[in-house]
Amino acid sequence: MYRTGSGLSDFEDNSKVLAKKSKIVMLARADLLAECLTQAISTRFQGHEVVSLSEADSLLDGNLDDVALVMLYRIPATTFPSVIRTIHEFHPRASIGLVVENADEVDTSIAGFVDEGLIHGVLPLNLHLDVCLTAIDLLMKGGEHFPAALLRRLAPKSAGLPARQEASVAALPSAQRSDIGNGVLTTREIQILDLICMGTQNKIIADRLGLSENTVKVHVRNIYKKMNVRNRTEAASHYFRHDGDANPPRWHN
Incomplete structure (x- = not known):
């Protein structure tokens, strides 16, 4: 039945x-x-x-x-x-x-x-x-x-891996890209922004990425301009704003 x-x-x-x-x-x-x-x-x-x-x-x-x-x-x-x-x-x-x-x-x-x-x-x-x-x-x-x-x-x-990484940044949905600013960050800028969010100084960023400190400063200025922010704190906050967490937890204190 x-x-x-x-x-x-x-x-x-x-x-x-x-x-x-x-x-x-x-x-x-x-x-x-x-x-x-x-x-x-x-x-x-x-x-x-x-x-x-x-x-x-x-x-x-x-x-x-x-x-x-x-x-x-x-x-x-x-x-x-x-x-x-x-x-x-x-x-x-x-x-x-x-x-x-x-x-x-x-x-x-x-x-x-x-x-x-x-x-x-x-x-x-x-x-x-x-x-x-x-x-x-x-x-x-x-x-x-x-x-x-x-x-x-x-x-x-x-040589193709950085190109795939570049494509992945552009693949972000428009709503998320708007959190970054009017311009889409390049692969190198994303790498530097990751290090900025960890509190890494320009000199250390330069050493890790094999760049000169002046080059890193130029990238940082470009990141600020694209994200329409004034400093590192604002950059990190603006980038993760879509998470809706004003004080996100960290792995390490």
């Missing part, structure tokens, strides 16, 4: 289908950082369902559909290739973000996946939480985010 649903029940069922949330998957070995990051992502992206996985085989679950982003953390280098292949095969529309302890020490084999465009973002643990969440937001929108230290390592091998 089959249950006959009323018109109202059908409407409610259809509403549930329409309200189905896309998923953000956190594939990580469980530790305090993974738990904190998962919680922060859940709070920031309430329109998505956040799924925590500890085993790569769970990516094969047939119920794990409509995945928008897969975040990887503490994945052994030996299993990394198979994990990446699984994601691309079973979740081809998902962006892939990699959380690392230090961008300067990313395993060579893993860096190769970045060079080939198979990973869409690398997020070092020393990023401020607001910067990290903004980078995740960019990945969700189909953009890319790579730290300057990693770009420097790959620059001699791949």
